[in-house]
Amino acid sequence: MSMSPFSTRLRCDDAGLGHVPHVRIIGGLSECPGCGLYQRVPDLEAGQQATCTRCGQKLARRRRTAPLATPLAFCISSAAFYLAALASSLMTLDVYGRQRTVDLLTGPMELMHEGWGEAGLLVGAVTILAPAVAIGFMFAILYAASCIRLPDWAPGVLVWYDKLRPWSMVEVYILGIFVAYTKLTDMAHVDVGPAVYLIGALMLTMAATDSTLDTEMIWRHRRIDRVTRSENGQKVVVDYAHVDETGLPPVDHLVACTSCGLVGELAQPVTNMHCVGICPRCEHKVWRRLPQSLTRTTAFLIAAIVFYIPANLYPVMTFLRMGGGGGHTIIEGAIELWVDGMIPLSLLVFFASITVPMLKILSLGWMIGQTWRGARGHLVARTRLFRLVDMVGRWSMIDVFMISILVAVVRFNAMASVTANAGMVAFAAVVVLTLLAAWSFDPRIMWDAAGRNGPVTDGLPPAVLRAQAGRDGAVSSSSLTPAGIVPARMEPDQA
Numbered sequence: 001m002s003m004s005p006f007s008t009r010l011r012c013d014d015a016g017l018g019h020v021p022h023v024r025i026i027g028g029l030s031e032c033p034g035c036g037l038y039q040r041v042p043d044l045e046a047g048q049q050a051t052c053t054r055c056g057q058k059l060a061r062r063r064r065t066a067p068l069a070t071p072l073a074f075c076i077s078s079a080a081f082y083l084a085a086l087a088s089s090l091m092t093l094d095v096y097g098r099q100r101t102v103d104l105l106t107g108p109m110e111l112m113h114e115g116w117g118e119a120g121l122l123v124g125a126v127t128i129l130a131p132a133v134a135i136g137f138m139f140a141i142l143y144a145a146s147c148i149r150l151p152d153w154a155p156g157v158l159v160w161y162d163k164l165r166p167w168s169m170v171e172v173y174i175l176g177i178f179v180a181y182t183k184l185t186d187m188a189h190v191d192v193g194p195a196v197y198l199i200g201a202l203m204l205t206m207a208a209t210d211s212t213l214d215t216e217m218i219w220r221h222r223r224i225d226r227v228t229r230s231e232n233g234q235k236v237v238v239d240y241a242h243v244d245e246t247g248l249p250p251v252d253h254l255v256a257c258t259s260c261g262l263v264g265e266l267a268q269p270v271t272n273m274h275c276v277g278i279c280p281r282c283e284h285k286v287w288r289r290l291p292q293s294l295t296r297t298t299a300f301l302i303a304a305i306v307f308y309i310p311a312n313l314y315p316v317m318t319f320l321r322m323g324g325g326g327g328h329t330i331i332e333g334a335i336e337l338w339v340d341g342m343i344p345l346s347l348l349v350f351f352a353s354i355t356v357p358m359l360k361i362l363s364l365g366w367m368i369g370q371t372w373r374g375a376r377g378h379l380v381a382r383t384r385l386f387r388l389v390d391m392v393g394r395w396s397m398i399d400v401f402m403i404s405i406l407v408a409v410v411r412f413n414a415m416a417s418v419t420a421n422a423g424m425v426a427f428a429a430v431v432v433l434t435l436l437a438a439w440s441f442d443p444r445i446m447w448d449a450a451g452r453n454g455p456v457t458d459g460l461p462p463a464v465l466r467a468q469a470g471r472d473g474a475v476s477s478s479s480l481t482p483a484g485i486v487p488a489r490m491e492p493d494q495a
Helices: 069-086 106-113 117-146 154-167 170-184 194-212 215-219 293-313 330-339 343-373 379-409 422-440 444-449 462-469
Strands: 022-027 029-031 038-040 048-051 058-061 091-095 098-102 189-192 227-229 235-242 254-256 263-266 317-321 324-328 416-420 489-492
Touching: 029 254, 029 263, 069 117, 069 194, 091 170, 091 379, 098 379, 106 117, 106 379, 117 154, 117 170, 117 194, 117 215, 117 379, 117 422, 154 215, 170 189, 170 194, 170 330, 170 343, 170 379, 293 330, 293 343, 293 422, 317 379, 324 330, 330 343, 343 379, 343 422, 343 444, 343 462, 379 416, 379 422, 379 444
Parallel strands: 022 235
Antiparallel strands: 022 263, 029 038, 048 058, 048 489, 091 098, 091 189, 227 235, 254 263, 317 324, 317 416
16 A cells, blocks of 8 residues: 555554554445455446455445545435435325325325324334435435545545435335226226326435445445444554455454445454454444344344244235225235236236245344354355345335325225225234344354365353364354455446
């Protein structure tokens, strides 16, 4: 490195800190979030991306578009579409000359009015509040990135944007509108309002903003402090070295910040059970692995299974028309669409609302079970399956959004009405709990349990630790000598 990335804001007298703990930042090194392999990531050219050589996870990418101007243009468009959608009507239903017009706020408010406050707050949070917060955070991030050095408040905004962005479910809401529309066309005349098209445009612009944003380039504008602290407040001196100069240190001494990706080397092996300290770049707590990953994921998964049974047995809504009708379960709604000839839509509802939750529960259960056993087979397949589970989990909210729209628009007393039932609340709980289970699971521990990330002394089931200690002569592909460096795979950026 020709220049040090350290800031001069915090200074220390190294001569007087001989017994103060040190941490060495290793530049040019990245840990794969999917399998935990440390790899050398070179500077990428525009249109290139680096992927993990072991599990195929994307590590870094560079767009050909302008790094700030392009996401700013999409972000401004998102803000305009969002405000216009709030002020526009969603749809109008005409039943025998009686009309009812609804907007984005009507669905959550009607659910709360019927006594399903938890479901109403959830729908309002993910369709109204979360997109607004995401757009506001993005404006703040882009402003911070335009500064010469990243402001002190910017790391927190970057980290919270990454945590809150998945809760913005505009794209899922669009499909919920489509399903609700197909159900309404059989009973009355429906006029689609401008908000539907504006929400569709918002979905595209928000996705384009995320796609063109390069957070790694933004983190490079943030200083690395010369002094940080451990979790108990003890001062820690920070040094810097590049991986090309030092080679790869022992992997059990390395730890990567999950917020900003900074890799550090400690003087002693890193524990999985306790916080290592405070990151000198983003000032967030650093853990080698997500704390209590197996325990928390197992707890969320058991809770999801408990709610999954009533979610499929009890009606999710009651549809009354001219004194007739009754309750509908999720599977009955899919069957009704099939009988009405809407086969593709029926398959979509069946897949998103029945198949996806079940597969998420089974997949996470399989991954947890294999990790508790310390299984060494199918690691790449399990890691890719986890990425798929994490990606498709939000789409199960289609039925919840559809019900919120129907409850809002079909309010004609005895002539026609739709009310939500307990099955909808149970199903919403299943979706949220499986999302939390996936987000609390750290896929790297599957590779730790298999002995593929070097020696591990804690943070795994005791039986797995004993089995690893008893393996004689086992050499994994990631237990490299200090001189060995695994280069990340370079590919064209296809995203």
